[in-house]
Amino acid sequence: MRASLFITCYNDTLYPETGRAVVRLLERLGVDVDFHPQQTCCGQMHANTGFRSEAFSQAKRFVRLYQEAETVVIPSSSCVAMMRDQYPGLFEELGNEELRRQYAALLPRVFELSEFLIDRLGVEDVGASFPHRVTYHASCHGVRALHLGERPYRLLAKVRGLALAPLANVDRCCGFGGTFSVKNAEVSSAMLAVKLQDVIATGAEYCTALDNSCLMHLGGAMHRQYAGMKTIHLAEILASTEDAPAEATL
Amino acid sequence: MSQTASSHAELDPCKALPFPMAVLPVLRNPQLRKNVAHAIDVIQAKRGKLVAEKTDWQELRAAASAIRAHALENLGAYLEQFEERCTVAGGTVHWAADADEARRIILDLLRQEKASEVIKIKTMTSAEIQLNPFLEANGVSAFETDLAEIILQLGEQEPSHIVVPALHVNRSQVREIFARRMGLKNLSDDPKELTNAARTYLRQKFLSIPTAISGANFLIAETGSVAVVESEGNGRMCLTLPRTMITLAGIEKVLPRFQDLEVMLQLLARSATGERMNPYTSLWTGVTAGDGPQSFHVVLLDNGRSSILAKPRQRQTLKCIRCAACMNACPVYRQTGGHAYGSVYPGPIGAILTPQLMRMKYARSLPYASSLCGACYEVCPVKINIPEVLLELRAQVVNQERREGDRLFDPMYMGLRIANLLFSRAWLFHAAQRLGRIGLGLFTRKDGWIHSLPSIGAKWTQTRDLRGLPDESFHEWWAKRPQPDEEAL
Numbered sequence: 001m002r003a004s005l006f007i008t009c010y011n012d013t014l015y016p017e018t019g020r021a022v023v024r025l026l027e028r029l030g031v032d033v034d035f036h037p038q039q040t041c042c043g044q045m046h047a048n049t050g051f052r053s054e055a056f057s058q059a060k061r062f063v064r065l066y067q068e069a070e071t072v073v074i075p076s077s078s079c080v081a082m083m084r085d086q087y088p089g090l091f092e093e094l095g096n097e098e099l100r101r102q103y104a105a106l107l108p109r110v111f112e113l114s115e116f117l118i119d120r121l122g123v124e125d126v127g128a129s130f131p132h133r134v135t136y137h138a139s140c141h142g143v144r145a146l147h148l149g150e151r152p153y154r155l156l157a158k159v160r161g162l163a164l165a166p167l168a169n170v171d172r173c174c175g176f177g178g179t180f181s182v183k184n185a186e187v188s189s190a191m192l193a194v195k196l197q198d199v200i201a202t203g204a205e206y207c208t209a210l211d212n213s214c215l216m217h218l219g220g221a222m223h224r225q226y227a228g229m230k231t232i233h234l235a236e237i238l239a240s241t242e243d244a245p246a247e248a249t250l
Numbered sequence: 251m252s253q254t255a256s257s258h259a260e261l262d263p264c265k266a267l268p269f270p271m272a273v274l275p276v277l278r279n280p281q282l283r284k285n286v287a288h289a290i291d292v293i294q295a296k297r298g299k300l301v302a303e304k305t306d307w308q309e310l311r312a313a314a315s316a317i318r319a320h321a322l323e324n325l326g327a328y329l330e331q332f333e334e335r336c337t338v339a340g341g342t343v344h345w346a347a348d349a350d351e352a353r354r355i356i357l358d359l360l361r362q363e364k365a366s367e368v369i370k371i372k373t374m375t376s377a378e379i380q381l382n383p384f385l386e387a388n389g390v391s392a393f394e395t396d397l398a399e400i401i402l403q404l405g406e407q408e409p410s411h412i413v414v415p416a417l418h419v420n421r422s423q424v425r426e427i428f429a430r431r432m433g434l435k436n437l438s439d440d441p442k443e444l445t446n447a448a449r450t451y452l453r454q455k456f457l458s459i460p461t462a463i464s465g466a467n468f469l470i471a472e473t474g475s476v477a478v479v480e481s482e483g484n485g486r487m488c489l490t491l492p493r494t495m496i497t498l499a500g501i502e503k504v505l506p507r508f509q510d511l512e513v514m515l516q517l518l519a520r521s522a523t524g525e526r527m528n529p530y531t532s533l534w535t536g537v538t539a540g541d542g543p544q545s546f547h548v549v550l551l552d553n554g555r556s557s558i559l560a561k562p563r564q565r566q567t568l569k570c571i572r573c574a575a576c577m578n579a580c581p582v583y584r585q586t587g588g589h590a591y592g593s594v595y596p597g598p599i600g601a602i603l604t605p606q607l608m609r610m611k612y613a614r615s616l617p618y619a620s621s622l623c624g625a626c627y628e629v630c631p632v633k634i635n636i637p638e639v640l641l642e643l644r645a646q647v648v649n650q651e652r653r654e655g656d657r658l659f660d661p662m663y664m665g666l667r668i669a670n671l672l673f674s675r676a677w678l679f680h681a682a683q684r685l686g687r688i689g690l691g692l693f694t695r696k697d698g699w700i701h702s703l704p705s706i707g708a709k710w711t712q713t714r715d716l717r718g719l720p721d722e723s724f725h726e727w728w729a730k731r732p733q734p735d736e737e738a739l
């Protein structure tokens with residue numbers, strides 16, 4: 001099995017440890033990981049802010065770069081949601097039939113990380129060890145756009161030593177919302193404050209998710225408030241073993 | 251009378267502050283936020299229970315969505331059918347292209363009746379056209395008769411929710427308003443006593459004012475009937491006691507067949523108030539000799555709706571049956587309540603409906619008043635993809651602002667233009683990452699975190715830290731890795 005990693009622009013820039021963890025995890029599971037150095041961004045930030053023509057050029061770029069890939073793995077549910085929900089409309093609006101066809105052929109081979117592990121590889125126990133109390137934040141796009149459902153919980157359940165602390169109001173938005181977090185910074189902060197109360201109440205050491213965007217938001221507030229909790233992408237937990245624990249715990 | 255003073259004037263989208271500014275006083279008001287969150291949590295819990303017991307909930311949603319879409323695609327024909335059947339049954343149908351025309355039609359009808367007072371029920375559309383201040387200015391006093399609307403009218407407040415308009419007011423605040431405006435000094439905040447006070451106030455209006463204005467939940471094309479659902483029975487009084495009834499309805503309210511109510515009423519009650527059925531469902535067709543109003547008028551209001559209908563991606567907005575499930579589920583609304591939306595239609599549906607009704611001239615900040623979390627779409631009983639419409643409207647706002655050129659040097663516009671350039675070439679993107687590392691390095695403290703940024707970055711750091719950029723990006727790490735083959739380079 002060959003998987004091409006689309007790391008996403010912000011993971012490449014801000015959270016390379018997530019990408020390293022995906023590579024380590026997938027190689028441990030026998031996947032041949034490939035990385036296209038020309039990749040940049042899926043276009044979500046532009047599309048969600050109303051800059052549609054810019055989003056189109058990035059969507060086009062993604063399809064062109066990956067049309068030959070056996071599978072594409074993306075450790076970000078919101079970027080996968082962008083592709084599934086918004087690319088068809090963009091290609092249709094711009095009347096580019098060839099791109100629309102290429103995209104339609106590529107789409108079934110594009111996976112969010114937990115989808116790839118469970119649906120494509122058929123594994124739940126990835127041989128991970130993470131002896132910590134963890135709570136899982138179900139990001140909006142993972143829950144309502146990708147319908148990830150139980151997948152992340154099934155993966156977490158098989159991690160050695162991990163104690164999962166249930167999160168109240170688990171499907172309530174953390175208030176990030178991309179440029180929403182700066183365009184409507186005050187409302188975003190109010191939503192964050194409410195979310196953080198639920199997260200802190202779990203008593204977990206780590207809050208995990210499948211989107212570093214939400215975790216950047218939650219983690220930024222945890223750090224500001226000396227909340228005594230850290231964020232960690234699910235890929236890093238799944239990559240973590242007794243011999244090589246996650247970087248975040250070191 | 252001062253108590254009928256312009257109760258909705260401040261919800262005029264033409265005058266409202268942009269959403270990010272309008273929210274500020276609300277976010278600093280603990281009482282208001284507590285009232286809103288509490289009320290919403292109660293409704294949400296009831297709704298959740300009653301939706302869960304319907305095993306065919308998704309099929310009902312699909313049916314409702316199809317019925318509404320079909321009605322909109324054939325709106326002209328169904329409206330004409332409604333007019334014909336309603337007229338045959340003794341009603342009179344009036345067509346109003348805009349708010350101004352609707353107000354004039356209603357005032358003319360009231361003048362024919364020589365009415366100086368009018369009672370009102372269940373008509374958000376009348377707030378949309380700002381009917382009360384207009385009537386007031388023309389010598390007609392309008393009295394709201396829905397309990398929540400009475401609280402607002404007497405308290406000179408604005409509605410903040412489309413089903414529970416006084417959701418932001420708690421019991422002790424209601425007591426204060428009633429005690430002051432009804433002259434009941436010894437009134438307690440016992441709900442029974444409060445409703446009794448309202449009842450006494452209302453009965454006198456019902457028995458003395460022979461002219462009424464209502465809204466409509468649905469118009470039935472097949473029979474020419476009007477349907478109004480409500481919880482208190484005040485609507486039933488208001489709809490049956492008067493001599494003359496004027497119903498104001500948006501043109502999108504039409505359903506093709508009587509049996510479509512079977513689907514709609516199940517969804518509406520569960521979605522709106524978390525009930526299996528609305529306590530009062532009033533249905534009437536034209537006039538009936540010796541029973542109910544003997545003069546009946548329907549004013550069909552366009553006011554921007556046909557322009558929404560003309561746009562295929564946005565048309566779904568008009569499927570709305572005003573259940574408010576979207577605002578109850580919305581994490582933004584939960585923090586802000588309704589007033590910040592500057593419109594009688596708040597929450598996610600307001601964020602898409604208001605700017606469209608304003609033909610994108612006003613309320614342009616509303617499409618951005620959402621984190622795009624999708625909770626609204628998930629609960630919508632007629633499956634309006636609100637996030638999709640929000641994105642469509644955002645694209646229109648950006649196109650408008652670009653044409654107008656006033657955002658050329660706006661930091662966010664510049665940032666997004668630059669980002670687009672960077673994303674178009676990997677080497678440029680990588681160079682920018684290296685530059686960013688140096689630039690942000692100036693703001694990064696010894697602990698590796700950024701606590702304060704200038705310009706638009708300050709909007710982030712006002713409540714959140716940001717981890718400094720790592721020394722090595724992922725693609726740099728990958729490039730240094732021993733490669734099994736060279737093809738990736």
